[in-house]
Amino acid sequence: MEILRYALYRFGTMLLTLWVVSILVFVIINLPPGDYLSNQIAELRASGQSAGVAKAEFLRSEYALDKPLWQQYFIWVGFMPGPHGFSGLVQGNFGWSFEFDRPVAEIVGDSLWLTVLVNLAAVLFVYVVALPLGVLAAARARSWVDYTSAFVGYLGLATPNFLLALILFYYGHRWFNLPIGGLMDPAFEGEPMGWEKVKSILIHLIVPTFVIGTSGASAMMQRLRANMLDELGKPYVETAVAKGMSPSRMLAKYPLRVAFNPFVADIGNLLPAMISGSVLVSVVLGLQTIGPTLLTALKTQDMFLSGFVLMFVALLTLIGTMISDVLLVLLDPRIRYEGRDA
Amino acid sequence: MAPLLSVKDLSIGFGKDDSVVRDVSFDVAAGETLALVGESGSGKTISCRAVLRILPKAAQIRTGSIQFQDGASCKELVHLPEGEMRDLRGNQIAMIFQEPMRSLSPLHRIGNQVSEVLWLHGRKSEAEAKKEVLACFERVGFPDPERTYSSYPFELSGGMRQRAMIAMAMVAKPKLLIADEPTTALDVTTQAQVLGLMKELQRDTGMAMILVTHDLGVVANMAEQVVVMHKGRVMEAGAAEPLLSAPAHPYTQALIQAAPKIPAAAAPKALPAKKDLILELKSVSKTYSMRAGKGWKAPSLIYACRGIDLELPRGKTLAIVGESGSGKTTAARIALGAEPPDEGGEVLFRPQPDMPPIEVHRMDRAARTAFQREAQMVFQDPYSSLSPRMRILDTMVEPLEIHRIGNRSEQRIKAAEMLQMVGLGRDMLQRYPHAFSGGQRQRLSIARALMLDPSLIVCDEPTSALDVSVQEQILNLLEEIRDQRQLSYLFISHDLAVVARIADEVAVMRRGLVVEQASPETLFHNPQHPYTKALIAAQPEPDIHRPINLELVAQGAGRPENWPEQFRFSGYEAPPLTPLAPGHKVRCHV
Numbered sequence: 001m002e003i004l005r006y007a008l009y010r011f012g013t014m015l016l017t018l019w020v021v022s023i024l025v026f027v028i029i030n031l032p033p034g035d036y037l038s039n040q041i042a043e044l045r046a047s048g049q050s051a052g053v054a055k056a057e058f059l060r061s062e063y064a065l066d067k068p069l070w071q072q073y074f075i076w077v078g079f080m081p082g083p084h085g086f087s088g089l090v091q092g093n094f095g096w097s098f099e100f101d102r103p104v105a106e107i108v109g110d111s112l113w114l115t116v117l118v119n120l121a122a123v124l125f126v127y128v129v130a131l132p133l134g135v136l137a138a139a140r141a142r143s144w145v146d147y148t149s150a151f152v153g154y155l156g157l158a159t160p161n162f163l164l165a166l167i168l169f170y171y172g173h174r175w176f177n178l179p180i181g182g183l184m185d186p187a188f189e190g191e192p193m194g195w196e197k198v199k200s201i202l203i204h205l206i207v208p209t210f211v212i213g214t215s216g217a218s219a220m221m222q223r224l225r226a227n228m229l230d231e232l233g234k235p236y237v238e239t240a241v242a243k244g245m246s247p248s249r250m251l252a253k254y255p256l257r258v259a260f261n262p263f264v265a266d267i268g269n270l271l272p273a274m275i276s277g278s279v280l281v282s283v284v285l286g287l288q289t290i291g292p293t294l295l296t297a298l299k300t301q302d303m304f305l306s307g308f309v310l311m312f313v314a315l316l317t318l319i320g321t322m323i324s325d326v327l328l329v330l331l332d333p334r335i336r337y338e339g340r341d342a
Numbered sequence: 343m344a345p346l347l348s349v350k351d352l353s354i355g356f357g358k359d360d361s362v363v364r365d366v367s368f369d370v371a372a373g374e375t376l377a378l379v380g381e382s383g384s385g386k387t388i389s390c391r392a393v394l395r396i397l398p399k400a401a402q403i404r405t406g407s408i409q410f411q412d413g414a415s416c417k418e419l420v421h422l423p424e425g426e427m428r429d430l431r432g433n434q435i436a437m438i439f440q441e442p443m444r445s446l447s448p449l450h451r452i453g454n455q456v457s458e459v460l461w462l463h464g465r466k467s468e469a470e471a472k473k474e475v476l477a478c479f480e481r482v483g484f485p486d487p488e489r490t491y492s493s494y495p496f497e498l499s500g501g502m503r504q505r506a507m508i509a510m511a512m513v514a515k516p517k518l519l520i521a522d523e524p525t526t527a528l529d530v531t532t533q534a535q536v537l538g539l540m541k542e543l544q545r546d547t548g549m550a551m552i553l554v555t556h557d558l559g560v561v562a563n564m565a566e567q568v569v570v571m572h573k574g575r576v577m578e579a580g581a582a583e584p585l586l587s588a589p590a591h592p593y594t595q596a597l598i599q600a601a602p603k604i605p606a607a608a609a610p611k612a613l614p615a616k617k618d619l620i621l622e623l624k625s626v627s628k629t630y631s632m633r634a635g636k637g638w639k640a641p642s643l644i645y646a647c648r649g650i651d652l653e654l655p656r657g658k659t660l661a662i663v664g665e666s667g668s669g670k671t672t673a674a675r676i677a678l679g680a681e682p683p684d685e686g687g688e689v690l691f692r693p694q695p696d697m698p699p700i701e702v703h704r705m706d707r708a709a710r711t712a713f714q715r716e717a718q719m720v721f722q723d724p725y726s727s728l729s730p731r732m733r734i735l736d737t738m739v740e741p742l743e744i745h746r747i748g749n750r751s752e753q754r755i756k757a758a759e760m761l762q763m764v765g766l767g768r769d770m771l772q773r774y775p776h777a778f779s780g781g782q783r784q785r786l787s788i789a790r791a792l793m794l795d796p797s798l799i800v801c802d803e804p805t806s807a808l809d810v811s812v813q814e815q816i817l818n819l820l821e822e823i824r825d826q827r828q829l830s831y832l833f834i835s836h837d838l839a840v841v842a843r844i845a846d847e848v849a850v851m852r853r854g855l856v857v858e859q860a861s862p863e864t865l866f867h868n869p870q871h872p873y874t875k876a877l878i879a880a881q882p883e884p885d886i887h888r889p890i891n892l893e894l895v896a897q898g899a900g901r902p903e904n905w906p907e908q909f910r911f912s913g914y915e916a917p918p919l920t921p922l923a924p925g926h927k928v929r930c931h932v
Binding site for chain 1: 437
C-alpha cells in the first residue's frame, strides 16, 4: 500500500514537472526572434508573392500566432480555447508542422514508437551486458578478466558511435548478411504490423542497438565494478563468508544487492542521454527515429514540431526517473522506512 | 584430552614482506575462553582470522599448523579443502566482528541474515529454522523476537545489533566462537551487558571462545587463558589469574600499567569556589524536530539537551560523560557556537579574566572570528580529521592563514614549535598524514588546535579511537599542555576512567539531562545516581577479583522510567537537579 501511495505521489510530481518543462520548452523555442511564419511572410513579401502571403497570414491566425505569447502558450498546451476551441497537447492535438506542411502527429507517428523501440532495446542491451561483466570484473579484480573487460570497455567508450556504426554495417553485411540502414525492409514501410515485418524490424535493430548501447554499457560496467569493489571491502561481506557461504552465492546476495542501487537509479538518466546521443547515429544509419526530425525542426524554427518532440523526450525522461525512483523504494528498505518509528 | 583448537608455530605474511605474525602458538580447550591481547598491529586479528581462513587476499599462511578437533577426527585447517572449510565456518566455528553497525547487511532483514546460517548448513527447513532463530533471539535478550526477525539492522541500536550478531554466531551451536573486539564500538554499559550475555551463553552451551581485545579489563572479566601479542609475536601466555596479577614480561606490565582504572577515591573532595569562569552555559536546551515520514503528521520533537547549566573556570577541565545519544556532543557544539541553543538558553565566554563576557550566539562576524581564535576543537577520529591530501605543514598553518596571522616564515616557525610541543619532530612537517600512527595523528590534531593560541579547547572523545598505551600518552600530553599554557578544556567522553584522570568536575548526562554533577573524587567515592553507579560498575578493570557487577549496570543503564522512585523519569518529566552537598548535584527528589 505504501508503495502504491508513493507511486501515485511520484506520478503527481511528474505531472507537475512536465508542466514546468512545457513552459521552459515554449520559452526556449520562442527565444529566437520571429517565428516560422513571420520569417516566411517577410521572405514572400521581398519576392512579391502575395498569394503565398495570404496563405501564411491565414495560418498565422489559424494557429493563434498573432496572439500575445502567454496566450499562445496556453492555447498550445490546451488550457485556453484557441481559434478552434480547446485543442492543444492536453487534448491530443500536437499542432501543425509548417516545414513539412502536415500535422505533427502524422510526421512523428511511427517514428515515435520506433524511437522508443530502438532506445529501449539499447537500454536493455546496456543492462544485459553491463551487469554480468561488471560483477565479473569486480569479483576477479586485478586479474586478466578485469583488465580485458576494462580494455574492451574503454574501447567502447572511446570509439565515436557513428564510426562504430559504419564499421559494423560493413562487416555485419559482409559476414552475417545483416541489412544496411533503415529500421525495416523498405517493402514493409507503411504496411500493417505482421510477423514478417516484426522479424524484419528485429534484424534491423541488431546493429543500431549495439552502436547506441556500447558506450552506455561500458560506462555502466565500470560504475558497477567500482561500486562492487567498494562493497566487497565492507565487513558484512566478511560476515557472510564467516557464515560459510560460497563466494558466488555471497556475491549475488550481499554486495550485488547494495551495488544495484546506482544501477537502478541510472535508468532515468540513460533514456534521454541515449535519445539525444542517438541523433547522429540515426542520421548515419538512416533510422526513422525522432532524432533527425528534431534536428530539422529546430533548424527551421518549426515551432510546433520541435516543441512536441522536446516534450516527448522530457516525458520519456520523467517516466524513466519515476520508474527508477519507485524501484529504488522497492529495493532499499532504508529509503522505504525513512521516518518510520524504530 | 586434546585441545579443541591447537595453533602451532603459525607465521603469516603479506606478499614478499617479512611475516607479520611469527611463530604464534596457542591452544583452546573445549568450553574455555582464551583472550588474545595486544595493541593494533600486533597481529592478533590476523591470527584469529587465519583459523577461519578469512584472511585478506594478499596474506598467506607461511608455516605452522592449525588443528581443530571435529568430533573424533582432527582436522588440519591450513590445508583443508575450501569446500570442507565452508562447512566448518558458521557451523563449528563462528565469528563475531568488531563493528555491529557495518557487519550486517543493511538491505536484508535480521531474521533472514541469521536464519541463513541454518539454511547454509542444510539442517533445517525454513519454518524450523525460523523457530530456532526466534528462540535464539529470545535467549540473547530481544524483548520481541518476532519483531526483530522482520527488522532491518538500521532499526536497531548498536548494542541490539551486536546481540543480533551474537545470535547469528550462536544459532548453529558452534563449538568455538571467535569474537574480534566484540564490544570496542559499544558504550561502557552496553559493553558490560554484552560481555555478561556472552559469558552466560558460554556457560549454557559449553562452547570455547577466543576473545580478541586490546582491553585488559575485558580480559580480566572473561578469560581463563591469556596470550599477549606484540608485533606479531607472543610475549607472554598463561592462565589469566597469575598473568594479570603478576605479569612476568615487561610489555604485559606496561599494558596493565596503562589500562585505565577508576581510582579508589579516599574521600570526596569539594569543588573550590568557582570564580573567573571562561565558559558558562545557562539553561541551554536543544530540540530537533524530525521530519515525519508522512506529510500530514506533526514532526516529532527530539530533546537533545534540556536545561543544561555548566560552568568552566579558567585553567580547569570540565568533563561531560554519557552514552551515545545522551546529548553530550550537542552540548559541546552549542558551547562552540556551532549550533544555536533553543530560545532562552545562553552561552557566555570570557576570553580574559577581567573582560566582559561575550554571548557566543549573538556575535557579529568580527567577534565570531575572534571567538574562533580563542576556542578550538580536537576531534575523536584522528584518521578522518586530517586531510590526507595536505602536508602536515599546510594543515598546521591553515588556521593562521585563515586568520591572517604572520608571514610564511613566521607561520612555519610556529608550526615547528607546536610540533615539538606535542612531542613530534620538526622534520615531520613535510610529510602526509598517512605516514603517522593513530597516536601521532592525534598529537598532530592537538598541535593544530594549539596553533592559534586558544584559551579554550573542546576535546570530543580524543582518546577513544586509540590503543590504551597511546591513550595514556595523549592524556599526559593534554594535561601537560593545559598546565603549561593555562588552557581550559571541555572534555567529552563516554569513559569514566579517562575522565577520572583529567577532569576537575564531571557532569554525567543521560537523555539530554545532567543527572549527576560533582568532582571526580566525590563521584567515585559517593556516587548517588543509579546511572552513575552503573557507569562505574560497568568499567572493566584489569583485576580478576573485581568482576563487573552486572546487577548494578542493568539497574542504572536501563530505562530511566524504571529507576528507583526517587530518580525515576516519567516520559519527559524528570526530577530536578538537586544539590546534595556543596558541589555535588544529583537529579532526584529529596
